[in-house]
Amino acid sequence: MLKKQSNKQLFSLFAVVSLFFLAFTQSAYATVKIETWQTQGGAKVLYVYAPELPMLDIQVSFDAGSARDGDKWGQASMTTALLGLKTNQYDETELSQKINDLGAQIGGSVGRDMASFSLRTLTRESILTPALSLFNATLTDSVFDQAIFEREVQRRVVGLKRQDLNPGSLASKTFWQELYGDHPYAHPVYGTVKTVESLKLSDLEGFYKQYIVTQNATIAIVGDINSKQAKAISEQVLKGLPKGKKPQPIPVPAAPKKAQEVTIDFNSSQTHFKQGQIGVERGHPDYYALFLGNHLLGGSGFGSLLMEEVREKRGLVYGVGSGFSPMKQAGPWLVSLSTKNDSAQEAKKVVNDTIKAFMKDFDATHFEAIKDNLIGGFPLRIDSNGKIISYIAMIGFYDLPLDYLDTFPKEIKALSKQQVLDAWNRHIDVSKMTTVMVGQVK
Amino acid sequence: MIKISPPMFKLKLKLKPMVKGKLSRSLCGMVVCSMLSFPVLAKVTEYQLDNGMQVVIKEDHRAPVVVHQVWYRVGGTYEQPGKTGLSHMLEHMMFKGTKTLKPGEFSKIVSQLGGQENAFTSSNYTAYYQVVGTQHLERVMQLESDRMRNLVIIDEEFDKERDVVTEERRWRLEDKPTSKLREQFNAVAFLNSPARNPVIGWMTDIRSYSAQDMRDWYQQWYAPNNATLVVVGDVEPEKVLALAKTYYGKYQPEKIPTLKPQTEIEQEGLRRIELKGATKVPTLQMGFHVPSLVTAKTPEEKQEIYALSMLSSLLDDGESSRLPTSLIREQKIAASASSYYSSADRLPTLFYLSGTPTTGHTVAEVETALLAEIEKLKKEVVSKEELERVWAMSEASYVYSQDSTQSQAMILGSLVSVGLPTNTLNNWIDNLRTVTPEQIQAVAKKYLHRDNLTIATLYPDGKDHSGAKAYKGRH
Numbered sequence: 068m069l070k071k072q073s074n075k076q077l078f079s080l081f082a083v084v085s086l087f088f089l090a091f092t093q094s095a096y097a098t099v100k101i102e103t104w105q106t107q108g109g110a111k112v113l114y115v116y117a118p119e120l121p122m123l124d125i126q127v128s129f130d131a132g133s134a135r136d137g138d139k140w141g142q143a144s145m146t147t148a149l150l151g152l153k154t155n156q157y158d159e160t161e162l163s164q165k166i167n168d169l170g171a172q173i174g175g176s177v178g179r180d181m182a183s184f185s186l187r188t189l190t191r192e193s194i195l196t197p198a199l200s201l202f203n204a205t206l207t208d209s210v211f212d213q214a215i216f217e218r219e220v221q222r223r224v225v226g227l228k229r230q231d232l233n234p235g236s237l238a239s240k241t242f243w244q245e246l247y248g249d250h251p252y253a254h255p256v257y258g259t260v261k262t263v264e265s266l267k268l269s270d271l272e273g274f275y276k277q278y279i280v281t282q283n284a285t286i287a288i289v290g291d292i293n294s295k296q297a298k299a300i301s302e303q304v305l306k307g308l309p310k311g312k313k314p315q316p317i318p319v320p321a322a323p324k325k326a327q328e329v330t331i332d333f334n335s336s337q338t339h340f341k342q343g344q345i346g347v348e349r350g351h352p353d354y355y356a357l358f359l360g361n362h363l364l365g366g367s368g369f370g371s372l373l374m375e376e377v378r379e380k381r382g383l384v385y386g387v388g389s390g391f392s393p394m395k396q397a398g399p400w401l402v403s404l405s406t407k408n409d410s411a412q413e414a415k416k417v418v419n420d421t422i423k424a425f426m427k428d429f430d431a432t433h434f435e436a437i438k439d440n441l442i443g444g445f446p447l448r449i450d451s452n453g454k455i456i457s458y459i460a461m462i463g464f465y466d467l468p469l470d471y472l473d474t475f476p477k478e479i480k481a482l483s484k485q486q487v488l489d490a491w492n493r494h495i496d497v498s499k500m501t502t503v504m505v506g507q508v509k
Numbered sequence: 510m511i512k513i514s515p516p517m518f519k520l521k522l523k524l525k526p527m528v529k530g531k532l533s534r535s536l537c538g539m540v541v542c543s544m545l546s547f548p549v550l551a552k553v554t555e556y557q558l559d560n561g562m563q564v565v566i567k568e569d570h571r572a573p574v575v576v577h578q579v580w581y582r583v584g585g586t587y588e589q590p591g592k593t594g595l596s597h598m599l600e601h602m603m604f605k606g607t608k609t610l611k612p613g614e615f616s617k618i619v620s621q622l623g624g625q626e627n628a629f630t631s632s633n634y635t636a637y638y639q640v641v642g643t644q645h646l647e648r649v650m651q652l653e654s655d656r657m658r659n660l661v662i663i664d665e666e667f668d669k670e671r672d673v674v675t676e677e678r679r680w681r682l683e684d685k686p687t688s689k690l691r692e693q694f695n696a697v698a699f700l701n702s703p704a705r706n707p708v709i710g711w712m713t714d715i716r717s718y719s720a721q722d723m724r725d726w727y728q729q730w731y732a733p734n735n736a737t738l739v740v741v742g743d744v745e746p747e748k749v750l751a752l753a754k755t756y757y758g759k760y761q762p763e764k765i766p767t768l769k770p771q772t773e774i775e776q777e778g779l780r781r782i783e784l785k786g787a788t789k790v791p792t793l794q795m796g797f798h799v800p801s802l803v804t805a806k807t808p809e810e811k812q813e814i815y816a817l818s819m820l821s822s823l824l825d826d827g828e829s830s831r832l833p834t835s836l837i838r839e840q841k842i843a844a845s846a847s848s849y850y851s852s853a854d855r856l857p858t859l860f861y862l863s864g865t866p867t868t869g870h871t872v873a874e875v876e877t878a879l880l881a882e883i884e885k886l887k888k889e890v891v892s893k894e895e896l897e898r899v900w901a902m903s904e905a906s907y908v909y910s911q912d913s914t915q916s917q918a919m920i921l922g923s924l925v926s927v928g929l930p931t932n933t934l935n936n937w938i939d940n941l942r943t944v945t946p947e948q949i950q951a952v953a954k955k956y957l958h959r960d961n962l963t964i965a966t967l968y969p970d971g972k973d974h975s976g977a978k979a980y981k982g983r984h
Contacts, residue, residue, distance in 0.1 A: 119571045122908055159838055163828035167898050170905025189905050218841050221868045225844035228789040234684055334787060334972075336683040337676070369604075369613065370620035379613055382672030385680050405680055436621045443623020447640055450572035451912045 099449050101459055101469050102294060104301070108281030108310050112301040113459040113469075114288040117452050121190045123290030124452050126460045127206065127304060130395070131182040131278035133258075134251040134317050139270050141223070141258020143278075146271045147177040148219055150184065150279070151205030153212055162201070171198040173205055179252050180317075180395045181464055182278070190291045199303055206279065207307035216268045227260045235405065237331060238339035238505040245329055246345060246399055246501045250320040280311020287460035289452045317396050320345055328502040338411035338506025339404075342418065344499060346400035349393040349465040355478040356490035357391055357400075363437045363487075364425050365389030365402060370440060372429070376421045377404065383414045395465070400495065408507040415504070419497070426491050434484050442476045553921065553931050554746040558754060560762045561734030565921050565931055566749050567741040569914050575646050575742030576914050578638040579653050580922040582737075583730035585632040585708040586856055587768065594710015595718065595726050597630040598674055602723050603637065604628075605666045607659040612666050615652055622648060630708055633855045634926035640915065643743045647752055654756035657736065660727055667720040675716065678709050686786030686967055694794045694965035695859075697782050702773035704856050732763035737925045741918040773798065773857055780963040785970040790844075791872045794965045795879065796859035799850070799956045803927045804857050814852055815940045816948040817860060817956070821850040822899040823891055823949070824862075824882060829898065831885075832864075836878050842870040846879065855927045860957065872966050886953040890946035903938050 102114045110127075136142045151173055153159050166173055171188040184206060188198035230236040240255050247253035257263070284305060288297050322345045347354055358366070365373035365388045377387045387404035402422070406414045449455055449472065462471050556564040584596050606612040619626045624641035626649075637656075639649040682688050692707045699705035709715075738757060740749050776798055805811045825832045825848040836843035846864040862883075864875040910916050924933050 120908060120911055122912070160829065160834060163834075164898065167827035167829040167902055170901045170903075172905075172909075187909060189908060194905075218838070218867075221841075222837070222844040224868050225790055225865060232787050232789060336679045367620065369616040375613075378673055379669075382669035383676070385673055385677035406676060407679060436617065440620045440623055443621075443642060443645075444625065445623070446572055446574050446642055447623070447625060450574045450914065453912050 099455055099458070099472050101462070102297075103463075103469060104298065106281065106286070106301050106305065108284075108305055108308065110281045110284040110286050110301070110305055111463050112286045112288065112297075113463040114294065114297040114301070115455055115459060116293065116297075117289050117455070118291045120452065121291050122452070123186070123188050123190050123195065123288070123292055124456045125186045125202065125300070125304060126183055126287045126456055127185075128181050128183040128285045128287070128460055128464045129278055129280075129283050130180065130314055130464075131274070131283065132178050132180045133254065133256040134179045134395075135274070135278060135314065136251070136254065136258070139266060140254045140262035141266060142270055142274050143182055144177045144257045145216075145219065145223065145263065145266055146274045146279075147175040147182045147184075148223070149211060149216060149271060150175055150209045150275070152215055152219075153210045154204045154208040155210055156204065156208065159215065162205075165197070166201055169194050169198050169201075171201065173202055177256060179256060183460065195292075199300060203304055203306060206305060209275075211268055211272050211275070213268050216271070220263055220266065223257065223263050224260050227257060227263065231260070234333050234335040234337065234339045234505045237333065238341050238503050241329055241331065241505070242341040242343070242401065242501065242503045243399070245327055245503060246323065246343070247320055248323070251317055252320060252394070252396070252398070276309075277311070278314065279308065281305050281308050282310050282312050283314065284308075285460065285463040287456050287463055289456040289459065319396055323499060323501055326499050326501070329504070330508050331503070331505040332507070333505045335506050336407060337405040338408050338504055338508050340406070340411060340415060340418070340502075340504050341401060341403050342415075342500050342502045343389075343399050343401035344495065344501060345397045346391045346494060347393055348395060348397045349461075350467055351393065351397075353490040353494060354391070354393055355475075356482055356487045357494060359438065359441065359479055359482055360425075360487040360491050361389055361391055361400070362441060363429060363434060364422065367437060367440060370437060372421050372425055373402065373418065377414055377417050381413075381417065383410045383417070387414075387418070408509060411504060411506060411508050415502075422495075423497055426488070426495065426497065428488070429484070431484055434487070438479055438482075441479045445476045553934075554750075555931060556750055556753075558733065558758045560758060560760055562753075562757050563737040563925055564750060564753050565737060565739045565925060566744065566746045567917055567921065568744060568746065569741055569911075569917065570743050572914075573643050573743050574640060574914065575643045575740060575744055576638060576640050576918040577646060577649050577653065578636055578739040578918050578922050579657065580634050580636040580737040580739065580926045581730055582634060582735050582765075582926055583726075584630055584634045585706045586703040587730070588703060588706050588710075591714060592710075592718070592722065593706045593714045594674070594708070595714075595722060596635050596730075597709055598671065598715065598718055599723050599726050600628045600630045600635050600637075601670050601674060602662055602667065602727075603656055603660060605670065606661050606663065607655050608661055609655065609659070610652075612663065615656065618652060619649060624649065631923075632704065632706070632708055634923065636922055636926070638915075638918070646740070646744065646749070650752050650756045654760075657731055657733065657757070658760055660731070662720050662723050662727070664720045667723060671715065671718060674709070675712065678712055678715060681709060682707075683712075684787075686784065686788045687792055689786065690784050690792065690794055690965055690967045693782060693784055694796065694963065697780055697965065698796050698798070698859055698963035699773055702771055702856060704773065704854070704858065729766055732765065733757055733760045734762035735765045737922060739918045739922040739925075741914045741921070776961050776963075778960050782963075782965045784965065784967050786967055787972070788967060788969050790865060791969065792865040792967045793863060793872045793875055793879075794967075795862040795876070796963050797957050797961045799858060799860045801854040801856070801858045802852050802929060802933070803855050811940075812943070812948060813952050813955075815944050816952040817850050818852050819896065819899060819941055819944045820886065820949050820953060821848045821860065822903070823886075823895055824848040826899060827902055831882055832879075835882060836864065836875065837867075840878060841867065842874045842878060843867055846875070853923060853927060853929065872968075876964065876966075883953060883957045886957070887950060890950055893946075896944070896946070900938065900942055903941060907938065
């Protein structure tokens with residue numbers, strides 16, 4: 068596969084190189100051959116040929132997540148929810164019938180960085196053509212209708228009210244707010260009852276016009292269509308959207324200067340515990356070392372130290388884990404568990420002791436075993452179209468090198484124990500943790 | 510991370526939600542059909558070993574990966590009062606060591622192979638799986654076959670794991686009023702059938718298990734003639750069979766207990782319960798007693814199952830289906846509304862309806878509107894257009910389901926474990942296509958009536974939960 072090059076070179080060279088690989092490597096070689104180009108509108112495209120099943124997946128991602136909400140929390144998510152309900156050509160019932168008649172699946176989702184829209188369809192000609200045309204219409208020709216908007220706000224409010232009395236959601240929401248303070252990552256992706264109720268339809272129209280533009284789009288395509296078809300499809304999918312421009316980068320978050328601990332008294336049988344700090348952004352050179360270390364500490368289920376100490380040795384929890392969520396800007400590193408109220412302090416202490424011990428030293432044999440897990444398990448990460456499209460959408464959206472998937476096992480293999488310890492001690496400071504506990508903490 | 514697994518089969522062939530013993534992952538919806546022909550739709554190879562163990566193999570050569578699963582015919586509906594959840598607890602103990610492996614060692618070995626592994630328990634079965642690079646198939650088969658007969662349950666390990674399961678129950682149920690509602694609804698809809706048992710078990714039952722209960726349960730049910738091996742992936746069936754003979758074929762069959770029928774008594778009038786919980790949002794769960802594909806024996810009875818499946822899809826499959834169209838978009842009374850038919854259960858089952866009112870509307874309105882949709886199905890025959898739409902979606906979903914080898918293995922294992930043939934899959938859409946509008950009307954009239962209905966409603970407990978304010982402590 069291609070090694071790191073500048074993106075410009077990649078765009079011009081890649082098609083040729085991957086054709087070569089297509090011709091000379093068949094199934095046995097577990098890797099993903101990505102082609103990339105730019106549409107006339109400036110959207111970046113990543114494409115993987117997967118001829119085994121007569122189906123096509125497309126994901127179009129925009130830098131239009133809740134981090135772009137400003138003070139109108141929930142704006143991004145409501146915009147995503149309204150797109151594709153009604154178009155200038157079809158009302159809601161007609162549109163949903165047209166999509167269902169084809170057996171096509173069209174959906175949207177939103178996170179802090181990204182709003183993304185997906186199509187899954189059969190590639191039979193009589194289905195593919197109308198499915199693509201409907202997908203294009205949902206993105207480019209949606210109508211922002213006042214009555215639909217009001218109804219969807221009411222439905223969203225029901226969901227938010229339900230979350231308000233869920234101790235796990237409450238803990239998670241509080242953790243992000245404490246950790247990120249005034250940063251755009253701080254507020255909940257779906258907003259709050261109050262902020263969603265105060266949204267106006269014109270807010271969503273404005274949000275759509277600013278962010279759902281081709282310059283701000285990444286298109287990922289996986290399926291049983293050839294490269295030439297994929298090029299045509301990539302032009303067609305966003306046809307009719309203005310070029311617009313990329314938004315300004317999200318500001319760099321400032322980490323809390325000292326430890327902070329928030330307790331919420333809540334009438335539940337378990338206490339939900341979240342602890343962590345700000346980690347790194349996607350593409351950070353230390354990410355591999357942090358990820359590998361986290362896999363050992365709390366990222367690999369039963370192979371990890373936290374599971375061993377908190378569940379296997381003491382029976383305190385059903386699940387405990389830790390993870391980095393690298394984002395456009397530094398995302399959090401978070402340890403999460405829930406335990407009966409009486410055990411909350413004990414579980415917290417075990418977690419803290421485990422992290423401290425891990426950051427001083429860990430067992431070399433265990434370290435090698437965890438590396439084996441990641442390297443040996445790599446083919447499992449890319450064994451379906453569904454998994455591949457998630458990866459290439461991520462590679463495209465975060466501007467990761469195209470050989471990211473090939474590099475991953477190699478980078479992991481090359482890391483030494485000391486490099487992992489050094490990276491952790493550079494990024495994680497146990498004296499500055501943000502901790503949230505929701506429950507009847509004793 | 511850890512999350513509740515959603516109802517498994519989101520589309521046609523629906524099974525009950527399961528309780529996962531370890532880190533759970535969500536499973537995609539899937540349907541079946543036969544008229545599509547492409548290379549990946551390889552045939553399923555079936556064998557029976559001399560000791561009675563069933564073997565189901567499906568080739569899928571897209572990636573150098575294999576799914577290896579062993580399914581035991583034991584689960585929530587096999588359990589007796591006072592010992593509910595025993596199958597699930599035993600599933601946890603299966604990771605706690607054998608005559609040759611220390612507690613936790615199984616998972617460590619699979620992890621080092623780069624594998625993923627897990628286990629899950631439902632009303633109908635308990636299953637264990639590993640996903641590994643193809644070259645490791647023999648190793649995981651050796652490990653899995655070891656714990657089929659050589660499990661060692663150590664008292665101290667059992668005590669700790671029982672604590673883990675109580676935490677699991679707290680996490681899944683105790684602080685989630687809607688999950689609690691479903692559990693209690695089920696226990697009222699079924700009065701004497703073991704279908705009323707919660708898969709995870711009642712808390713009091715969990716607390717009073719002994720290590721010996723586990724050993725006895727293991728001894729009763731874990732034998733080759735009560736198990737199915739499912740292998741899907743980059744394999745050659747003959748080689749898999751040879752390995753299966755080596756590792757599973759060496760065990761003697763056991764005498765498997767025969768269950769008493771515990772046939773659910775006929776329901777002769779509406780049942781209704783209320784639950785109050787820490788919620789701001791009331792919600793509604795309803796269900797009618799219906800047969801399943803397993804309990805339906807004659808072709809006429811099986812035709813009813815296909816008609817009920819079509820009926821469920823007409824109500825709630827895709828945004829254009831009747832419940833979202835009517836309750837959410839037209840009447841604007843529900844934030845959510847759904848139907849669900851658990852068609853592949855071992856025992857007679859339920860046709861579910863559920864809904865949550867949107868702001869400014871009541872559960873009573875949602876209840877009335879859901880039942881009105883049922884009445885409409887009895888009065889008016891459905892259009893050809895609506896049926897065609899369901900068939901088209903089913904066929905497409907079938908192709909999509911082929912994208913995951915794990916989903917394919919799940920379907921095969923769950924069918925065989927309730928005694929359905931593996932070609933149930935291949936014939937499914939053909940069978941759906943034989944359903945007529947009149948048959949849908951007939952099953953609606955026969956089963957979806959008030960005397961056969963249970964309704965459970967969750968209401969806010971009226972307590973003030975707004976006092977949940979954060980305070981910063983200690984720093």
